[in-house]
Amino acid sequence: MSAACYTVSGMAKKPRVIHTCSECGYFSPKWLGRCPECGSWGTLQEEAPVAAAAGPVRAAALTPTSPATPITKIDAAATHTVASGIGELDRVLGSGVVPGSVVLMAGEPGVGKSTLLLEVASRWAGLGRTALYVTAEESAGQVRARAERTGALKESLYLAAESNLDVVFGHxxxxxxxxxxxxxxxxxxxxGVEGVAGGVAQSRAVTAALTTLAKTTNMPVLLVGHVTKDGNVAGPRVLEHLVDVVLNFEGDRQSSLRMLRGIKNRFGATDEVGCFEQTADGIREVPDPSGLFLSHRGKTPDGSAVTVAMDGVRPILAEVQSLTVDPVNKSPRRVVTGLDFNRVPMVLAVLQARCGERTNDKDAYVATVGGMRVTETATDLAVALATWSSLHEQPLPPKTVVIGEVGLAGELRRVPNLGRRVQEAARLGYERAIVPAGERLRIDGLAVHPAATLGEAIALVSR
Incomplete structure (x- = not known):
């Protein structure tokens, strides 16, 4: 008899309970308040007890349902992507939906995940293909009302309000x-799986079963996933390993802009970004998002500068505005919206120390337009020149973009993908670009002005 299965008196031991972390999959025989692996609190959940095995287990050999195939004999057409009908989604996925792939889309509640996927199902059905939308959170009537509001009603779009996986397989x-x-x-x-819906065991079993269904039927499966308060996909980490693609649908509740980013993609790059806008009629794709981040610019106002930010590999024009006023209190305020809160005061300090501009006795309010969030250092020059423009009440030259990182010595440093940024500005009709010195760029219809220091950049815009 095995000592692992019997006590000294010969009685069988009670099977041990396993506690599994819902964040990283770490397991422990006893409950712990904090996971030793990932450091998360309160994430260890009890799983069904498993009896100890009496000795080594040998897997029985099964006859394969189909023989192994040489890789050169596999039909390459089976892996060709299929257009989903939404260009921004296809852009993030690579070039479209891969047959047999499993895509997990995560996002905060209310960001528009269900609305976007309902639109995907509608576009898919509009191309003469059959789509099945399974909702386990809402009733069929609620989803039908949303589809009517967004114009997503299609004859070949089927709806099922089910939470039982076996019934879904029947559909x-x-x-x-x-x-x-x-x-x-x-x-x-x-x-047949212990635990409540959303638990570690259930989430793992459901995802594994749907993944097997996708691979055996060559049918793409799109899953909606919840996120934790930290912004990570809820449930065990094994979910992200089982699926082929993990997308994050994000956006500010105060803004209509929505961004779709790739976190994991077995079929393409993860640096593409899809842009959408939340409207009363649903989600609409924005193939050219630069217009959302530029105010209606007639006469160029003072305190405003246009730069080009990179979101993944996508250049997007952004407007930075700065307002400097006499302080109400003794200590000047620094209010920053949409930019790095720690970097803006540094740029203002360089503007004063290296260029002689008085910024320490002014309240400075610096923000981006349209709710855009930019954290890269390429916007330093736009912050500095917008603040200079506000201090002197002198607008910058029209149709001018400024790109560059500002160093503590007042020098302008190079930024990555400068050529792509300048080309995007030229495409949208801008005629001048102020960039760090050392770059040799020739763009038709756009004059590139290099500047080695912040003082040289100010001299270029003050002419």
Missing amino acids: VEQLKPSLLIVDSVQTMHAA
């Missing part, structure tokens, strides 16, 4: 759709 067997959307994976329940 798939009957309809044989070419696209399956499950909203959401944390609310689905797999029969």
Whole structure:
């Protein structure tokens, strides 16, 4: 008899309880308040007890349902991407939806995940293909009302309000759709698996079953995933390993802008970004987002500068505005919106120390337009010149973009992807660009003016 299975008196031991961390998958025989692996608090959940095995287990050999195939004999057409009907989604995925792939879309509540995927199902059905949308969080009537409001009603778009995974598989067997959307994976329940829906065991089993379904039927599956308060995908980390693509749909509640970013992509790069706008009629894609971040610019106002930021590999024009006024209190205020709060005061300090501009006795309010969030250092020059423009009440030259990082010595440092940034500015009709010295750029229709220091950049705009 095995000592692992029997006590001294010969009685069988009670199976040990396993506690698994819902964040990283770490397991422990006893409950812990904090996970030793990832440091998360209160994430260890009890799983069903498993009896100890009496000795080594040998897997039985099974006859394969299909023989192994040489890789050169596999049909390459089976992996060709299929357009989803939404260009911004296809851009993030690579070039479209890969047959048999599993895509997990995460995001905060209310950001528009369900609305976007309902639009994907509608566009998919509009191309003559069958789509099945499974909702486990809402009733069929609620989803139908949203589809009517957003114009997503299509004959070949089927809707099922189910939370039982076996019933969902039955719908798939009957309809044989070419696209399956499950909203959401944390609310689905797999029969025969211990635990509540959304728990570690249930989430793992549901995702694994849907992944197997996608691979065996060559049907793409899109899953909606919840996120934690830290912005990570809720549930065990194994979910992200099981799926092929992990997307994050993000946006500020106070802004209509929504960004779709790739976190993991087995079929393409993860540095592409898709832009969408939340409207009363649903989600609409924004193929050219620069217009959202530029105010209606007639006569150029003072205290305003236009720069080009990079979001992944996508250049986006952004407007930085600065307002300097006499302080109300003895200590001047620094209010920053949409930019790095610690970097803006540094740029203002360089503007005073290296260029002689009095910024320490003024309240400075610096913000981006349109709710855009920019944290890269390439916007330093825009912050400095917008503040200079506000101090002197002198607008910058019209149709001018400024790009560059400002060093503590007042020098302008190079930024990555400068050529792509300047080309985007030229495409949108800008005629001048002030950039760090040392770059040799020739763009048709746009004059590039290099500047080695912040003082030289100010001299270029004050002519």
